Amino acid sequence: MDWGALHTILGGVNKHSTSIGKVWLTVLFIFRIMILVVAAERVWGDEQDDFICNTLQPGCKNVCYDHFFPISHIRLWALQLIFVSTPALLVAMHVAYRRHEKKRQFRKGDQKCEYKDIEEIRKQRFRIEGSLWWTYTSSIFFRLVFEAVFMYAFYFMYDGFRMPRLMKCNAWPCPNTVDCFVSRPTEKTVFTIFMIAVSSICILLNVAELCYLLTKFFLRRSKKAGNPKHHPNHENKEETKQNEMNELISDSCQNTVIGFSS
Amino acid sequence: MDWGTLQAVLGGVNKHSTSIGKVWLTVLFIFRIMILVVAAERVWGDEQQDFVCNTLQPGCRNVCYDHFFPISHIRLWALQLIFVSTPALLVAMHVAYTRHEKKRRFRNGEKIDTEELKNEKIHIRGPLWWTYTSSIFFRIVFEAVFMYVFYYMYDGYQMPRLVKCDAWPCPNTVDCFVSRPTEKTTFTIFMLAVSGICMMLNLAELCYLVIKICMKESRKTT
Numbered sequence: 001m002d003w004g005a006l007h008t009i010l011g012g013v014n015k016h017s018t019s020i021g022k023v024w025l026t027v028l029f030i031f032r033i034m035i036l037v038v039a040a041e042r043v044w045g046d047e048q049d050d051f052i053c054n055t056l057q058p059g060c061k062n063v064c065y066d067h068f069f070p071i072s073h074i075r076l077w078a079l080q081l082i083f084v085s086t087p088a089l090l091v092a093m094h095v096a097y098r099r100h101e102k103k104r105q106f107r108k109g110d111q112k113c114e115y116k117d118i119e120e121i122r123k124q125r126f127r128i129e130g131s132l133w134w135t136y137t138s139s140i141f142f143r144l145v146f147e148a149v150f151m152y153a154f155y156f157m158y159d160g161f162r163m164p165r166l167m168k169c170n171a172w173p174c175p176n177t178v179d180c181f182v183s184r185p186t187e188k189t190v191f192t193i194f195m196i197a198v199s200s201i202c203i204l205l206n207v208a209e210l211c212y213l214l215t216k217f218f219l220r221r222s223k224k225a226g227n228p229k230h231h232p233n234h235e236n237k238e239e240t241k242q243n244e245m246n247e248l249i250s251d252s253c254q255n256t257v258i259g260f261s262s
Numbered sequence: 263m264d265w266g267t268l269q270a271v272l273g274g275v276n277k278h279s280t281s282i283g284k285v286w287l288t289v290l291f292i293f294r295i296m297i298l299v300v301a302a303e304r305v306w307g308d309e310q311q312d313f314v315c316n317t318l319q320p321g322c323r324n325v326c327y328d329h330f331f332p333i334s335h336i337r338l339w340a341l342q343l344i345f346v347s348t349p350a351l352l353v354a355m356h357v358a359y360t361r362h363e364k365k366r367r368f369r370n371g372e373k374i375d376t377e378e379l380k381n382e383k384i385h386i387r388g389p390l391w392w393t394y395t396s397s398i399f400f401r402i403v404f405e406a407v408f409m410y411v412f413y414y415m416y417d418g419y420q421m422p423r424l425v426k427c428d429a430w431p432c433p434n435t436v437d438c439f440v441s442r443p444t445e446k447t448t449f450t451i452f453m454l455a456v457s458g459i460c461m462m463l464n465l466a467e468l469c470y471l472v473i474k475i476c477m478k479e480s481r482k483t484t
Binding site: 001002003005006009048049057058059061062063065066069070071072074075078079082086089093097173 | 265266269281284285288291292293295296297299300301304305308312314315316317423424437438439440441442443444445448449
């Protein structure tokens with residue numbers, strides 16, 4: 001169970017996301033997870049080994065390292081990425097539940113069910129409306145909250161986003177005050193700023209997606225309020241079906257351009 | 263055979279679980295196994311190398327490390343996750359046995375569609391209910407046992423910065439310093455919290471199954 005497995009799980013969610021959601025997922029995997037695995041882990045790899053203190057006192061280096069780095073940046077980013085990815089699983093569970101209900105209706109032979117076979121139910125892409133809209137919107141809200149919380153935790157824990165070259169340590173058993181030197185401070189500062197920037201871009205994408213969903217919801221409500229006598233009769237049902245099919249076709253074209261394989 | 267293989271094996275069990283069971287499985291894989299592999303193993307990676315003792319006496323560091331860390335946290339978590347995952351295999355075996363029986367009846371001439379048989383979701387009733395419920399019970403027992411073992415072995419869940427060691431061949435009492443104690447304490451508490459959540463989910467699932475069967479029994483009698 002590693003980042004690849006998370007990628008597989010979230011790839012399935014991609015099918016039911018909006019376009020902004022798909023862009024967010026791409027940014028998450030390529031500019032955050034991949035950068036973490038391919039680059040950042042090497043930069044922080046020797047963080048304790050090459051943390052050098054100007055003393056021969058045994059134990060002083062350990063204590064000073066622990067004092068200045070309570071939780072390593074790498075671990076904080078790993079936790080942040082896991083927490084930020086998991087709200088999408090709420091959407092996946094909701095979609096799976098809906099599919100399960102439709103399959104149950106199909107097996108019972110319910111005449112209201114308009115599917116010809118079970119394969120169609122499996123491949124169907126659900127539109128983001130009704131209860132799914134609420135699940136999707138709350139998942140975006142939780143993503144935003146987690147991103148903000150982790151960015152604040154970083155800022156609070158490390159007094160800003162810059163990695164200093166030198167730290168003065170006077171924790172026991174260090175004698176008086178001891179100078180300790182951090183390994184690769186400039187490279188670490190660059191990567192920290194990069195990850196913060198991409199984190200902010202992800203926050204902006206989530207805010208945009210939230211606004212888009214809210215706008216769509218209010219527009220739909222105002223259309224319903226504006227046409228109170230609209231009843232879906234037999235001819236209109238066919239029109240609605242044709243519209244849905246057209247949307248599905250145009251969306252599946254989008255999927256082949258941006259989407260992951262599920 | 264690694265965590266990925268375990269995921270493949272347990273993924274099959276997922277189909278026959280209740281909704282709470284599915285949530286439990288997701289929490290297990292994402293918040294426990296993934297955190298263990300991606301983060302915790304790096305934190306504990308240098309635990310013996312960077313375990314420093316204030317002495318030049320050869321062998322003292324080894325002895326003190328062994329005295330204070332009889333089994334590393336990482337190994338205990340790996341064992342816990344394996345033990346907690348395996349009761350689900352009881353359910354998988356029972357389902358496979360039920361399917362095998364149905365196939366045998368089909369071969370003996372009864373009319374059952376084989377494709378439908380393969381994809382059929384078997385309901386949690388009768389003997390399968392007992393198997394499923396006992397698997398949840400064992401999960402809860404294993405979780406509790408491991409949580410107690412952790413508490414007993416490490417005198418709580420906090421990793422101290424300094425341990426005082428007087429095991430032979432260390433001269434008198436020697437100060438030994440643990441590597442990354444704060445980060446280790448954070449991850450220990452995190453894993454403990456998720457363990458607690460998993461136990462709650464298992465208890466909820468157990469209650470749900472017991473209530474379901476009691477309601478079914480009362481419907482039968484009325």
